[in-house]
Amino acid sequence: MKISRNLFVNLLLALLIISCNAETIDVPKDDPEKEKHHPFLIVKKDQFQSLRDKVSAEPWKSMKADAVSRSTTGSSTKPYDLQYYIGAASLAYILDESDSQTHANRVRDAILNQYSKLELKDGSDWGGVVPPMGSIFVAILALDIVYDALTIEDIQLCEGVISNQIFKINRTGPWVDVRRGTHGTWDIYKGDRTTPDDDYYNGIMQQITEDGVSPVTNHYAWERVGGGDSRLSKSGYMDVLEFTGTDNRFYNNEKLQKFQRWLFGSSVNCSKEMAIFGDMLPTQNINNDMLHRRVVNFDMEAAGYAAWFHEGEPAKGNILSYILPKRALPEPIVPSSKIYTNGGAFIREKEDNPDGLHAVLYNIMSQDEWHTHNEVNGLALSGYGNRLLVNGGRLGEPTRAAYLNNTLTINGENHSARIGGGIVEGFIAEELDYASGLSGPALPGKSHFRNLVLIHGTDNINPYFIVFDEVAASSGDQVKNYLHPANETTVSVVEAGKEYIADIDHKQTVDGAKLSFFFATKPSIVNIEKVQSAVQDRYPGYPKHNRLESIYETNANGKINLVTILFPHNLNHQKPPISRITETSYTGGYIDHDGVATDIIIESSGEQPYIYKEVKFMAKAIICRNSIDKNIFYFARKGTNLSQFETGFESDAPISIYSKGKYGVIISDGAKVKLKGPDISSIQFEPSVEILSSGNQFIEVQIPVGNVRFFPK
Secondary structure: OOOOHHHHHHHHHHHHHHHOOOOOOOOOOOOOOHHHHOOOOOOOHHHHHHHHHHHHOOOHHHHHHHHHHHHHHOOOOOHHHHHHHHHHHHHHHHHOHHHHHHHHHHHHHHHHHOHHHOOOOOOOOHHHOHHHHHHHHHHHHHHHHHHHHOOHHHHHHHHHHHHHHHOOOOOOOOOHHHHHHHHHHHHHHHOOOOOOOHHHHHHHHOOOOOOOOOOOOHHHHHHOOOOOHHHHHHHHHHHHHHHHOOOOOOOOOHHHHHHHHHHHHOOEOOOOOEOOOOOOOOOOOOOOOHHHHHHHHOOHHHHHHHHHHOOOOOOOOOHHHHOOOOOOOOOOOOOOOEEEOOEEEEEEOOOOOOOOOEEEEEEOOOOOOOOOOOOOOEEEEEEOOEEOEOOOOOOOHHHOOHHHOOOEEEOOOOOOOOOOOOEEEEEEOOOEEEEEEEOHHHOOOOEEEEEEEEEOOOOOOOOEEEEEEEEEOOOOOEEEEEEOEOOOOOEEEEEOOOEEEEEOOOOOOOOOOEEEEEEOOOOOEEEEEEEOOOOOOOOOOOOOEEEEEEEEEOOOOOEEEEEEEEEEEEOOEOOOOEEEEEOOOEEEEEEEOOOOOEEEEEEEOOOOOEEEOOEEEEOOEEEEEEEOOEEEEEEEEEEEEEEEOOEEEEEEEEEEEEEEOOEEEEEEEEEEEEEEOOOHHHEEEOOOOEEEEEEOOEEEEEEEEEEEEEEEO
C-alpha cells in the first residue's frame, strides 16, 4: 500500500508522542458535544458573528487586514514570530470566513511543524523558558479557537505537541508567573482547573503596591503585569481566568485598576519613554504590545492614557488585541502629575508636549524584590525628548547599591533596605508640583526627607527642577549625594564645587539636550567619575556613564539641609544665570529669568526667622518668584511665616503652602493661618475650613489636618 507523505509524517508524530508519554485528550470520533465545549478560553463560537460585525469600523478593520496578511505570510520558528503568526491565523479563521479552513490548517501546521521544534529547557537561561512558554500560551488559545475545524486525529496530535513541550518546564522555578500562566491555561483547556488560582493571583498582587505602583522596576512592570509580548502568559492568563469564570478577581480589582492608571499615565515621560528606576537600561523601550488594548476591561481612565500612549499606532491583528478588549480604546487622555503615598511622585508638565519635563521621586514602602534597586528617594528626570538621569542599570545585585542610583547615603554606606517611608506630603499646583519622600527603613536611626519641586514653564520662562534634601544623622557624618546624568563623554565644569553641565549623550533619544547641576548649598567637594551602566558579564562593552558625587559635612547636631537646582536646556530653551545665596544660617540660589522674573530658592533649619532682600521667612524651604515689586507666587515648606510686598502668611504651627494670588494649597497637621495679600479676603475655601476673621488685606482661618485648597469666590 502506498502511504502519502503527510500521512507518514503524522504517523511518525503520533509514535513520538506515545514514546514521550505525552498527555492527550481522549476525544471520541463521534463526539456530538465537541462544538459545545470549544472554543471557550477567551471566546465562544456564538460570539464569532459579533466579532465579524466589528470589521466595518476601525480599529477592527485594520486588525482583520493585518491578521489575514500575517496568516498568509507565514512564520519562522522563533517564539515571538510564532505567537504573532498563530494568533493572527486563528483570528483570520474567525473573520475571513471564505478561507477559514485554510487559516485553521495553518494553526494546526504551526503547532505540528514549528511549535514542536521550539527548544524548551528547564534550568536554562531566560530564553529557554519565558519566550517559548509565552508563545505556547497563544498556541493553546489558537487551538481552542480552531478546534471545530480540525479532525479528531489532528487535535490529538496538536494537544500532544503542546503537552510534551510545556511539561519540559516545571510548574515552579524561576520566572514562575510564565510557568503558572501557561500551565494554568492548559489546565483550564484540559478541564483540570475549575477553581480560582490563588498562587497566580497572589503573585500578581505582590507586584503592585496598594497605590498601584510597581515595586519591582519600571521595565518589569510593563513586561510582567503590564502584558509585554515577551512574556504573554504572565499577564494574559488572568484574561483566561476571567473569561472562563474560573477566577474573576482581576478586572474589577482596585489595585489592578490603579496599576493600569499608573502604568499608562505616570510611569512614562512626556516623550512616551519609561522613566528609569530599578533594573533597566535606557535602551529598553515600550512596544506596541498586544495585551495593552485590553486595558479597557479594567478601567476607562487608564484606557484613555493608553489611547494617548498608542495614538497613531495600529494594533496588531491577533486574537489578544482583537478579541480580549471589550471595546475600542476611548479618546486619548493626556496624563497629569500624580502622587502615590506608597510608590512615589510622578510629576510632569501639563502640556501634551514630547519635549516636556517629567520627574519621579521613587519611594516604595513595601514589596521589594530581586530587580528593585537601593534607590529610596531616588530621582528619575526626563526632558527635551530624553531621559536626563540614568542609574546602575541591569542586571541584579551589582547595579543596586545606593551609590549607583540617584539618591544619597550617609558616609557612603549602602541603604539598609530597598523600601522607604513613602511620600509623606505633596501637592499639584499651577506653577509648581511638590512632593516629599521619607527614607524610613532605608536609613535606620537617621532620616532623609527629599523634597522634589518641578517649576512649570511659562511662555517666557523655562521649566526646571529643585531638590531640597533634609538629613538628620550624627555629628561628623558625611552626606554623599549622587546624581547620574545620561552622559558618557565629559561633564563640563563651569565652576568647581558649584556648577556643572552634562551633555545628554549616553543612549540619548534626541541630540542636543543638556542638564546643568547647580549646587546651591556648597559641598566640601564634587567628584566626577565613570561608573557602570550595566553588569558587564551580561552586557560586555556596555558604555559607562559619569556620576557626580557631592559631599557635605553635617553640623554639630548631625543635621544638614541642601539645595540642588537641576536645569535642563537645549538650543531652544536656554538656561538663565544662577547665583548662590550664602548666609551663616541658610543657603540657596537666585535665578534671573532675563528680567522677566527672579526666583529666590532658600533652605534653612526653619527654627528661627530670617531675612533675604525683601523676603522675611521662617521655614525649612522657600521659593519666591517675583517681578519687580510684586510677588507672582510663593512656596514654603514646614514654615510659620513668609512675607514680601505685603503678601504672605503667618501660622501658629508649621505648614507647607503654595500661593499664587487667590489660588493656593495648604498642607498641615491642623493650624490657625492668616493669609495676607491684595483683596485676599475674597477667596473661598473647602467646607472643612473655618473662617475666623477677615479684613481688607487678610483672612484668618482654622485649617484641618491634610490638604486644603483656596480659590476666588
